[in-house]
Amino acid sequence: MATTLLSSSVLSPSSAPLPSPSHQTISLASSCCSSPIKNNHTLKLTRRHTIGISFGLLLTVTSSQAAEAECDHFTVADSGLAFCDKLVGYGSRAEKGQLIKAHYVGKLESGTVFDSSYNRGKPLTFRIGVGEVIKGRDQGILGGDGVPPMLAGGKRTLKLPPELGYGQRGAGCRGGSCIIPPDSVLLFDVEFIGKA
Numbered sequence: 001m002a003t004t005l006l007s008s009s010v011l012s013p014s015s016a017p018l019p020s021p022s023h024q025t026i027s028l029a030s031s032c033c034s035s036p037i038k039n040n041h042t043l044k045l046t047r048r049h050t051i052g053i054s055f056g057l058l059l060t061v062t063s064s065q066a067a068e069a070e071c072d073h074f075t076v077a078d079s080g081l082a083f084c085d086k087l088v089g090y091g092s093r094a095e096k097g098q099l100i101k102a103h104y105v106g107k108l109e110s111g112t113v114f115d116s117s118y119n120r121g122k123p124l125t126f127r128i129g130v131g132e133v134i135k136g137r138d139q140g141i142l143g144g145d146g147v148p149p150m151l152a153g154g155k156r157t158l159k160l161p162p163e164l165g166y167g168q169r170g171a172g173c174r175g176g177s178c179i180i181p182p183d184s185v186l187l188f189d190v191e192f193i194g195k196a
Helices: 047-066 135-142
Strands: 023-027 042-046 082-087 099-108 113-116 124-127 155-160 171-174 177-180 186-195
Touching: 099 135, 135 155, 135 186
Parallel strands: none
Antiparallel strands: 023 042, 082 155, 099 113, 099 124, 099 186, 155 186, 171 177
């Protein structure tokens, strides 16, 4: 709808500047909106209003894209766990021993997905900080050793060194091959839903 209201010269930084008159006339077709404006009526906006509207649209697009950032830089904690917050949560943090819910996608460094709670259609419910999941996932949600705790509603990518994952034994091994090979670095996209 916004692009039907504003001329391309307002939205495109490389296009020609606005015309010199202090007002710009923009026609609104009644088919675009459910407002009382009828066909052939015009709305006069000052240059300041027009620029303000386009700046507001730009901020809206930018903030929605930034709401969940991509991870191109990780912070490495003392334990060796690397983390990147894609979306900072808004709720409470988990307490050690608390029953929580979290969605996750587990990947090898190659990008191969080996497990996903999303694929199963429900989050994993487990007690945090008591060894029900591998160390890196406990620390990545609960926090500690330089890792801030996640807040409910947050999304974080974790990069686990082998000693915080499955170590030298690997996982899912049968007949000489493993789903998670020994000494694998693991990536987890975690969505902390909150307490169960």
